[in-house]
Amino acid sequence: MRIVLAVVLAGALAGVAGRSLQRRLIYLPDSSTPPSAATVLPGAEDVVLTTADGLELDAWFVPGRAPDGPGAGFTVLLAPGNGGNRLGRVDTAADLAAAGFSTLLLDYRGYGGNPGSPTEEGLAADARAALEHLRSRDDVDPTRVLYFGESLGCAVVAALAVDEPPAGMLLRSPFTDLAAVARHHYPFVPAALLKDEFPVAELVGRIDVPITVVYGTADSIVPPAQSTVVADAARQLHERVELAGLEHNDPPMFGAPVVDALIRLRAGL
Secondary structure (H helix, E strand, O other): OOHHHHHHHHHHHHHHHHHHHHHHHHOEEEEEOOOHHHHHHOOEEEEEEEOOOOOEEEEEOOOOOOOOOOOOEEEEEEEEEEEOHHHHHHHHHHHHOOOEEEEEEEEOOOOOOOOOOOOOHHHHHHHHHHHHHHHOOOOOOOOHEEEEEHHHHHHHHHHHHHHHOEEEEEOOOOOOOHHHHHHHHHHOHHHOOOOOOOOOHHHHHHOOOOOEEEOOOOOOOOHHHHHHHHEEEEEEEEEEEEEOOOOOHHHHOOOHHHHHHHHOOOOOO
């Protein structure tokens, strides 16, 4: 009986610890403030996004640099993964600009010097504020906005797309839902204790726009099988792109293979 009670108590304590610490395991922000956009990307602009709950979030708007490029006339709302800040997406934004795409580099609450603490509900509000900013701009055609989510950002743009569908959407390294990816990394934490759900596959099944899914076959952070499930859930799967031998954060996952997939998505619209 003592052994049983000890096991039960240990499990309960692990659950409490998991619940109190889980967001520290999910969200890994670089909270430092990046430099001014123009000092990093020529022509880029510092912008402020105002959320429905009153936060002011710094972000960067990067205009396209190729008027005749394959992405000309389209704007990308880029929702990043769970780590770093917008400074780490400079190369991606530069590649998109070179192809003609304009890009809004979003930093969530708690990231990149922004106030607040990240939660599922908070990130949804941040993405909606980013979209509202794009709609307010004279240099953005609101009918030609593409959503680009990477990892956790896939969940963010999928939730946004249910109510605010884009022209098309690219999901890089999506997981099926937070509980599934949590079980992969932290099998000792009961999924029932998770505060945030991020049900990507379920949301994708409700979105009726062309979707491209990109993932690395050697991804140890988001198992490739989960990205495959998300692709299978899409009503309009434009393309499934398997990048052989690539890990979750390998440089090509932020570069040409993904940008080229976005170009092909745009060409098919």
